[in-house]
Amino acid sequence: WNSHRRSAILGAIPVVGYSAPLLSMITALQFVRNSQRLIDEGYRKYRGGLYRIRLLAHWIVVATDAQAIEDIRKAPPHVLSFGAAQDVFLQTIHTAGPEVVHDRSHVTWIRSELTRCNAARFDALREEMAVALDEQIPLSAGWKAYPVEEVVAHVVCQMSNRLFVGEPLCRNSEYLELAMSFANEFIRDVIIVKSCPEWLKPPVARLLGNARKCAKRVATHLRPVIEQRDAAKRTLDKASASIPDDALQWCLDNATGDARHPANLALRMLWINFGSLHSPTVTLVFALYHLASSPEYMRILREEVDGVFAHEGWSKAALGKMRKLDSFLKEVLRLNPPGIWAQQRLALQPFTFSNGQTIPAGTMLACPVLSLHRDEENYPDANEFRPWRHCESDEAHKNLFVTTKPDFMPFGHGADACPGRFFAAIQMKALLAHIVLTYDVRFEEGRRMPERRFVAGVLLPGKASVEFRQRA
Numbered sequence: 001w002n003s004h005r006r007s008a009i010l011g012a013i014p015v016v017g018y019s020a021p022l023l024s025m026i027t028a029l030q031f032v033r034n035s036q037r038l039i040d041e042g043y044r045k046y047r048g049g050l051y052r053i054r055l056l057a058h059w060i061v062v063a064t065d066a067q068a069i070e071d072i073r074k075a076p077p078h079v080l081s082f083g084a085a086q087d088v089f090l091q092t093i094h095t096a097g098p099e100v101v102h103d104r105s106h107v108t109w110i111r112s113e114l115t116r117c118n119a120a121r122f123d124a125l126r127e128e129m130a131v132a133l134d135e136q137i138p139l140s141a142g143w144k145a146y147p148v149e150e151v152v153a154h155v156v157c158q159m160s161n162r163l164f165v166g167e168p169l170c171r172n173s174e175y176l177e178l179a180m181s182f183a184n185e186f187i188r189d190v191i192i193v194k195s196c197p198e199w200l201k202p203p204v205a206r207l208l209g210n211a212r213k214c215a216k217r218v219a220t221h222l223r224p225v226i227e228q229r230d231a232a233k234r235t236l237d238k239a240s241a242s243i244p245d246d247a248l249q250w251c252l253d254n255a256t257g258d259a260r261h262p263a264n265l266a267l268r269m270l271w272i273n274f275g276s277l278h279s280p281t282v283t284l285v286f287a288l289y290h291l292a293s294s295p296e297y298m299r300i301l302r303e304e305v306d307g308v309f310a311h312e313g314w315s316k317a318a319l320g321k322m323r324k325l326d327s328f329l330k331e332v333l334r335l336n337p338p339g340i341w342a343q344q345r346l347a348l349q350p351f352t353f354s355n356g357q358t359i360p361a362g363t364m365l366a367c368p369v370l371s372l373h374r375d376e377e378n379y380p381d382a383n384e385f386r387p388w389r390h391c392e393s394d395e396a397h398k399n400l401f402v403t404t405k406p407d408f409m410p411f412g413h414g415a416d417a418c419p420g421r422f423f424a425a426i427q428m429k430a431l432l433a434h435i436v437l438t439y440d441v442r443f444e445e446g447r448r449m450p451e452r453r454f455v456a457g458v459l460l461p462g463k464a465s466v467e468f469r470q471r472a
C-alpha cells in the first residue's frame with residue numbers, strides 16, 4: 001500500500017521526457033548526453049513548481065523557485081539529507097567505503113583550518129602557485145600554446161596538495177597523477193555500481209575497487225612521510241614551528257586506530273582531492289577562455305590587480321579588495337557552474353513544501369543551478385557574460401561569489417553548501433591575479449571558446465589551446 005501511495009504522490013508531479021517505465025530510460029540516456037536541454041525544458045514548463053526527470057538509477061524531483069529552495073535549506077537533515085543523497089549519487093558506501101562516509105573529519109578540517117587560511121598557509125599556497133606555474137607555463141617572450149585544462153588541473157592540484165600533504169609530496173609527479181586520475185577512476189566505479197541491482201553492488205564494487213587500488217598506491221607515498229613525521233614529533237616540543245601544518249598532519253593528530261593506517265589516510269587525501277579539483281579547474285578554464293577572448297577584460301582586471309598590489313603587496317586581505325576580480329569569477333560561475341545540480345537531498349521522511357506540494361520518503365531532490373542562473377527575473381540579459389555586473393553598485397557587491405542564495409548556487413545553499421568555497425575563492429583569485437600580472441593570454445589564430453557540454457550533469461569545458469607569453 002505504501003509503495004502504491006508513494007507512486008501516486010510522485011505521479012502528481014509533472015515529468016520532463018518520458019514517464020512510462022521503459023520509455024523513461026530513453027530520457028535517462030538523453031540526460032547523460034545532454035543534461036542541460038532537459039533541465040531547461042522542465043524549468044521553462046514548470047517554473048515555480050516541481051518537476052521530475054528519470055535518471056539511469058532513479059527519478060529526481062527538481063525544485064525551481066526561491067521559496068522551495070529555502071524550504072529545502074531549512075529542512076533538518078533527518079528529513080532531507082545531503083549525506084544520504086551523496087550515498088545514492090556516488091554510491092559512497094560501496095565505492096569509497098565506510099571509512100570515508102562515516103568519518104567526516106576532512107570536512108571539519110576544510111571548514112576550520114583551510115577556510116581560515118592563515119598567513120603562513122597563504123604564503124605556502126602562493127609559493128606553490130609560482131613553482132607550479134613556472135613549470136607548467138614558463139615565461140617566454142614569444143607566444144606559446146598550452147592545453148589549458150591539463151595545465152590548470154595540474155597547477156590547482158599541486159597548490160591544494162601543498163596544504164593537504166605538504167612538501168615534497170605535493171611536487172611528486174606520480175602522487176599528483178594519482179590525485180588527478182582518482183576522480184575518473186572513482187566515477188567509472190560509480191557508474192558501473194549504480195547500474196547493478198542492490199544485491200550485486202557489494203561484490204561488483206569489491207571486484208572493481210579502483211578507489212582502493214588508487215589509495216593503495218598513494219599509501220606507498222604517504223607511509224614514509226607519516227613515519228618521518230611521527231619520528232620527528234617524538235623528538236620535538238609540541239609547539240615547535242617545524243610541525244607540518246596540513247591536512248595530513250591534522251588527520252594524524254586527530255585520527256585513532258584504523259583511521260591512522262596509511263591506506264585509510266590515503267583514501268581520505270584522495271577524497272579531499274576529489275572535492276577540490278574539478279570545480280576550481282573548470283571555473284579557471286572558463287575564466288581563461290573569457291580572458292583570451294577579450295583584451296578589454298584583461299585590461300580592466302590588470303588595472304585593479306596592479307593597483308591593489310602596489311598599495312598592499314600580496315596577501316589574502318589584498319585579494320579581498322579586488323572587487324572586479326570577484327565579480328569576474330562570480331560571472332564565470334554563474335554561466336558555467338561546474339555541476340548542473342546543487343542542494344541534492346534524499347527525503348528520509350515525507351516532506352511538504354510551503355506551497356503544499358508533497359514528496360514521499362525515498363525521493364531524490366535537487367535544484368537546477370544553471371536554469372536559475374539564466375532566469376531573466378534573477379539577472380537581466382541573463383545569457384550575456386557581463387563580468388562587472390556583480391560590482392556595479394555597493395548593493396550588488398554585498399554578495400561576493402562565496403555568498404550562496406537561491407539565485408546563485410554553484411556551491412549549493414545553506415548548512416550543507418560547499419565547505420571548500422572560501423578556500424576555492426582564495427585559490428582561484430590568487431591564480432587569476434598572478435596570471436593577469438604575469439602573462440598575456442589569447443586564443444590561437446582562428447580559435448575561439450569551444451563548445452561546452454554537461455555530461456550526466458557535470459560540466460565539461462571543451463578542449464582548446466590558449467596562447468601565453470610574458471606580459472609585454
Ligand code: HEM
Binds near residue numbers: 114344412413
Ligand atoms: C569552484 C569551486 C567549487 C565549487 C563550485 C564547489 C561546489 C560544491 C557543491 C555544489 C557541493 C554540494 C553542496 C550541495 O549540493 O548542497 C560541494 C560540496 C563539497 N565541496 Fe565543493 N566546490 C568547489 C570547491 C571545493 C574545494 C576547493 C574543496 C576542498 C578544499 C571542496 C570540498 C567540498 C566537500 C568536502 C564537499 C562535501 C561536503 C560534505 O560532505 O558535507 N569544494 N561543493
